Amino acid sequence: MITVLTGENAYLLQAELRQRIADFVVEYTDMGLEQLDGEEVSYDRMREALESLPFLASKKLVLLRSPSANKQFIEKAADLLANVAETTDVIIVEPKPDKRTSYYKFLKKSADVKDFPQMDESSLSRWLTEQAKGQGGSVSLADARYLVDRVGANQQLLYNEITKLLNYNPKVTRQTIELLTDHTPQSTIFELLEAALGGNEKKALSLYTDQRAMKVEPQYILAMLAWQLHIMAVVSAADGRDATEIAKVAKINPFVVRKTQNLVQQMSMVQIKQLVRRALELDIALKSQPIDADEALRDFIMNIGQ
Template sequence: MITVLTGDNSFEINRALGELTDNSNQLVENYDGETLTLEQAADIFSGISFFGDGRTVIIRSLSSNGLVWAKLTDFLNRHHGDTTVILIEPKLDKRTSTYKELKSAGAIREFHQWTARDDAAALQWLAARLADEQIEISSRDVRYLLERVGRDQWALARAVEKLALIGRVDQAVIDEQIEASADYNIFQLLELALLGKAQAVEEELRSMRLSQDPFALMALIGSQVVQLLAVASATKSDHPAQDFSIHPYVVGKMERLSRNVDSAVIRRAVRIIADTDYRLKSSVDDPWLAIELALRKISRK
């Protein structure tokens, strides 16, 4: 039997791998697919079929090994036996004949990171994890926790583990105990600037210098200010959450912010951030100083 676990959601891939191996009495062998030789592959796949039991072999990133990957279907078609092979592949080229063979055999299981379209599933999953740990929390605060942490399941799982030590949880506890995602912090930063709170902006930036990459920060600020403009400009028939993959709770916060900030101020902020981003990409300016100056300009209105 062969199973391919693929996608950018390493949490779900890890969970699926555990399901396949934890309850097995088979000997488990691990291989680095990038360095696997044809001789090693022949030994591993000798006796393989799409159905069967025996030893379990886990191979990571075999598709990066073009020589062996191209021969994989030959191994599968020639050999029969009791070896279970699990391939872990973060990304697969769907154009290859090997991928098409595995897909047609039903061997591929795909796991993708959650997006805005998966928020209902994310809330259900998070609520179940919290309940499993017997954490007392309102449905409103479950939503707030998801908003603060984001859709990364590893980060959400770590948050649940931390909150399990407390037992009873509300928004104040979440704020005190759970680190906010970069997206959440950057929205707070942008909100402070648009509301003209220059001193608070400087304090936030001082904290961010300790843990953030300035170029990544600039990219996220640019993304969020454009999203804010989209939300502020949306009509009743528009759906910015779906169109721009924005978390619905963030859309709600952006809508509330846009009611307190003139649209001309938001458009001006977009121009300031775009100009700053261009200068950072085409000069040797101090990135932190450039970001600080841009946010100061925005906060002056």
């Protein structure tokens, strides 16, 4: 049996992989387990693992991580995998496969492909409430949503944060979230941009000052602003499309897309392009002229809503 684990949700993908390995080891012992990284081993080594029979075990499990990193494997995958013995199970981990290739089309046709996409904010919030309950605690859906907004959509990070919060107090509240967690730079930059576009220059500058106090350099803040502006342009250009569709096509987390949709509702593409152009001009100036980066970026932020 050939199973392919794919998708950008590393947390769920790795959880599935760990469970499959654990189940195999319980039934057949680790004598039949072979794990190879396609970025490190040769094609011949992967071929040998797939063609050899189990040793001191009735069944064998071959785990191949990113075998598509090996060009020779891609070229010969169809023939190689089609001839794997019934006593050998294969798990292929390809987080971001090129779906245009004949290699992926073969896997889609011949293997059991399990996709693990990123979750949107609503799904993440519900997942957090379930995690809290499973660990003997509780968090309201609203506070779970606040935690997602605060630290972002990285599921492994969210798991770590909810576990930390539950260890502090089984009842997780907005107050304990603010006490024990930090805004990720990305979520802070989104909030900064949202405040600036809404005309709240004081809040925007305060958020910028907080980032600088944490030793985040102006150039990095500008880079994150530029990335957010890029997402705004993508979302604005896809006006009318569902967030899930935009996320899939543009390869952007659906959580980020939904937040950005709310941000661009009152903006035209012309306004967004002007902001992108001004950010580019500032980036060029910072790299080519002896100007005060802090002062220049503060001025940029104050004029975002103009």
